[in-house]
Amino acid sequence: MMEDKPRHMESDNVTIDFPISRRDFLKVTGGGLIIFFSAGVLPAQERAPRRGGQDLPTDFNAFLKVGADGRVSCFTGKAELGQGVITSLAQMLADELDVPLDSVDMVMGDTDLCPWDMGTFGSRSTRFLGPPLREAAAEARAILLAMAAEQFGLPVSRLTVKDGVVSDKKNGGKQVTYAQLTQGKIIEKHLAAKPPLKKVSEFKVMGKSYRRTDSLQKVTGQALYAGDIRLPDMLHAKLLRPPVHGAKWKHVDTSALRNDPELLVVEQPDMIAVLHKHPDVAAKALSLVKVEFDIPESDLDNQTIHKHLLAVAPKAGEMVSEGGNLKEGERLAAQTFENTYADYYVAHAAMETHTATAAFDGDRVTVWPSTQTPFPAKESIAQALGIPARKVRIITPFVGGGFGGKSFNLQAVEAARLAKLTGRPVQVMWSRKEEFFYDTFRPASVVKIRSGLDDTGRIVFWKYDVYYAGSRGADQIYAVPHHRETAYVHYTGMAGAHPFATGPWRAPGNNTNTFARESQIDIMAAKVGEDPLAFRMKNLEDKRMLNTLKAAAAAFRWRKAKAPSGRGYGVACSMDAGACVAAMAEVNVNRASGEIEVKRLVCAQDMGIIINPDGARLQMEGGLAMGLGYALTEEVDFKGGKILNTNFDTYEIPRFSWLPKIETILVENNDVPPQGGGEPAITCVGAVIANAVFDAAGVRLFQMPMTPIRVKEALTKGKPEK
Amino acid sequence: MEIIDLKINRKPVRLSVDAERMLLWVLRTDLGLTGTKYGCGQGHCGACTILVNEKAVRSCMMPVKMVAGKEVLTIEGLAQNGVLHPLQQAFVEHDALQCGFCTSGMILTAYSLLKDNPKPSDSDIIRGMDHNLCRCTSYVRVIKAVRSAAISMKSGRTA
Numbered sequence: 001m002m003e004d005k006p007r008h009m010e011s012d013n014v015t016i017d018f019p020i021s022r023r024d025f026l027k028v029t030g031g032g033l034i035i036f037f038s039a040g041v042l043p044a045q046e047r048a049p050r051r052g053g054q055d056l057p058t059d060f061n062a063f064l065k066v067g068a069d070g071r072v073s074c075f076t077g078k079a080e081l082g083q084g085v086i087t088s089l090a091q092m093l094a095d096e097l098d099v100p101l102d103s104v105d106m107v108m109g110d111t112d113l114c115p116w117d118m119g120t121f122g123s124r125s126t127r128f129l130g131p132p133l134r135e136a137a138a139e140a141r142a143i144l145l146a147m148a149a150e151q152f153g154l155p156v157s158r159l160t161v162k163d164g165v166v167s168d169k170k171n172g173g174k175q176v177t178y179a180q181l182t183q184g185k186i187i188e189k190h191l192a193a194k195p196p197l198k199k200v201s202e203f204k205v206m207g208k209s210y211r212r213t214d215s216l217q218k219v220t221g222q223a224l225y226a227g228d229i230r231l232p233d234m235l236h237a238k239l240l241r242p243p244v245h246g247a248k249w250k251h252v253d254t255s256a257l258r259n260d261p262e263l264l265v266v267e268q269p270d271m272i273a274v275l276h277k278h279p280d281v282a283a284k285a286l287s288l289v290k291v292e293f294d295i296p297e298s299d300l301d302n303q304t305i306h307k308h309l310l311a312v313a314p315k316a317g318e319m320v321s322e323g324g325n326l327k328e329g330e331r332l333a334a335q336t337f338e339n340t341y342a343d344y345y346v347a348h349a350a351m352e353t354h355t356a357t358a359a360f361d362g363d364r365v366t367v368w369p370s371t372q373t374p375f376p377a378k379e380s381i382a383q384a385l386g387i388p389a390r391k392v393r394i395i396t397p398f399v400g401g402g403f404g405g406k407s408f409n410l411q412a413v414e415a416a417r418l419a420k421l422t423g424r425p426v427q428v429m430w431s432r433k434e435e436f437f438y439d440t441f442r443p444a445s446v447v448k449i450r451s452g453l454d455d456t457g458r459i460v461f462w463k464y465d466v467y468y469a470g471s472r473g474a475d476q477i478y479a480v481p482h483h484r485e486t487a488y489v490h491y492t493g494m495a496g497a498h499p500f501a502t503g504p505w506r507a508p509g510n511n512t513n514t515f516a517r518e519s520q521i522d523i524m525a526a527k528v529g530e531d532p533l534a535f536r537m538k539n540l541e542d543k544r545m546l547n548t549l550k551a552a553a554a555a556f557r558w559r560k561a562k563a564p565s566g567r568g569y570g571v572a573c574s575m576d577a578g579a580c581v582a583a584m585a586e587v588n589v590n591r592a593s594g595e596i597e598v599k600r601l602v603c604a605q606d607m608g609i610i611i612n613p614d615g616a617r618l619q620m621e622g623g624l625a626m627g628l629g630y631a632l633t634e635e636v637d638f639k640g641g642k643i644l645n646t647n648f649d650t651y652e653i654p655r656f657s658w659l660p661k662i663e664t665i666l667v668e669n670n671d672v673p674p675q676g677g678g679e680p681a682i683t684c685v686g687a688v689i690a691n692a693v694f695d696a697a698g699v700r701l702f703q704m705p706m707t708p709i710r711v712k713e714a715l716t717k718g719k720p721e722k
Numbered sequence: 723m724e725i726i727d728l729k730i731n732r733k734p735v736r737l738s739v740d741a742e743r744m745l746l747w748v749l750r751t752d753l754g755l756t757g758t759k760y761g762c763g764q765g766h767c768g769a770c771t772i773l774v775n776e777k778a779v780r781s782c783m784m785p786v787k788m789v790a791g792k793e794v795l796t797i798e799g800l801a802q803n804g805v806l807h808p809l810q811q812a813f814v815e816h817d818a819l820q821c822g823f824c825t826s827g828m829i830l831t832a833y834s835l836l837k838d839n840p841k842p843s844d845s846d847i848i849r850g851m852d853h854n855l856c857r858c859t860s861y862v863r864v865i866k867a868v869r870s871a872a873i874s875m876k877s878g879r880t881a
Contacts, residue, residue, distance in 0.1 A: 081821055082822065084820070211815070219813045219825060227756070399821065401820075401858055622858050648855060655853075
């Protein structure tokens, strides 16, 4: 009989019960050179928000440690969700420190060991964490050089470093390693001034393609995710769920489970759970619980949702950007265009469902959640359990996909509560049905655009109102003299709007905003009989965007034609997370079935200085292929608070067979610091397909996803464009 | 409870289990082989794919009683003596993964595919892999990896 060997998730010499103090940090991580940073070093976007007049703790923040064994530890609150920061952050550190990439160990998302971090989202890791991380490494390098200079009795200028070895420029035999320099010492330094960073021309590790450093663990099944944590006496919990959002149970009868000594039943006013050492046995037992629910009435569904959302929307929105005077713009316009665009709810559908494992040791709880937000998870758990935050430690294992969906930590709170109530380690792993039920969907949304052209085909005004999607990607990218962009209601929604929770979804808001904006641009170009690429170039001034469009056009071999040309070519561009994106597509529309076949997708991206070119391409490819889902099929079906999709049979996400020929172009731009890479490419996919469909078939789709039914409807109606 | 004898990763195993339970959960919890993942529980996504007598099977839909006397291979058993299987090697070389959650199932589905068809065309690969889902959408790289693994396996580079 094969033994059931419990595995403990402990990184190296770090134990579970680890009280947070600098002394203990040093004890646990061992000696060496440790670079701490003060809060002021972080850019404002990454600083802890003030809560109740108090800053969150920022005094205990080590970025990196050069160990006496020559290994370099990088401490970051970011999580590895698949986006590859485990590799790119290590590249930045290795380069500034002049050590080999494989000597860097990433310690990620551990709230006891890593500096406070708001979360892994918004394509921020490289943009905002990159600079201070590089500074910490540069600082460490300077300190080590000074130590070597003292040891050799030579000026620093005489020394050079390669692969963690300091040597005398004039006497190569005179060498000392970083490890030797830090041996037996504990050196703490605070990063205060900004040390000079390497120029692009000096990069050795950055700017080069490295394979993912987590591949070996992932191809052998050794990579641990939240559901792979095994602790002695651990129980798997299955929780009683309502069939409909907002439903409350009236009567619950768990008597059928009373006679099974292996089962544990937790009954709380707001939580009923069945626990067993095997999750499938717990799930089967839960199905024996008899329960009656009070189910709220609601007539909201996919047909009525947009009307409802507009009806309850507030009159005032958030001004996103503004210029000139709309009235003046209207006066200058030779023709005006007014259209409404709409999106439906979309699921995150990461392959890993929300999962968390929690275990108490004394009064301290350690939780291993699948999360994009380890530090907020710590706060939520502390609050739910009524214990101080310092009594909670989050260790973030590998996360099986996030896309914005793993930001709220409900499952982590459930696991922690159950661990407290049962006194045993508890794992909560949502079923796929629970995942589709408790997902914080990308909101259904509406965009209204009124725009105008003068008699030379220049855009003279643009009034843009986006409801429920959020402001990202709503700001003006074209050179429009008179414009106003307004966003009504954040993507997290507001009371009385959505029948269930909504939240961020890869490049939140921008897929919706780019679909609407770029469709409107195409409509205007078609009306004046101009090639859609030429029309964009004429109305753009941003040099980066113009360059990016040119790069895409060259790769696509775009030839001028006014739409609809019958070729099925489309173009769209966007700005996201500081990156410029231009996409071109070739599609075929099956008039009989309404199906859209995407044959080619070309995408050019200027994301400033690129840390890992191949990693960046992988993110672009992933974004483009994933985007096919929200563009073509993904729509959450619901009736009131009931989610009708419970699995991948009715909720279709992109597959191998959907793949168009994908081509990615990295537009070199070393004048701009590194920008976002995980999200931008996905933003153009809906728009570029909609525009290609118009070019192919002469009909305009105003709603996403562009399902065969909607395409056929459009073909039948041949909806005229205003 | 029933006694089920089978081989898992080339080792004989005797299980004393409710034989109606799905193999996925027995692997993951009773045996601690967590490389096999739960993705959907209904056979739609392929994250739980394992090999039974060298054929790709969805372990979330496979009662334990069905594998009595058979040879089960999970991702943990694919590399031998520390040497990666050519498919694992190809997935590493082509960065054919992102979050990695679907990877075990992708590799084992590809293993079965190459067993049946050692010289697949790209469209054979796409057809053979089409019921394995990857939300990070590393599909382009997976196709490349399977194609290159097929070539290196043909040239005798086997684990």
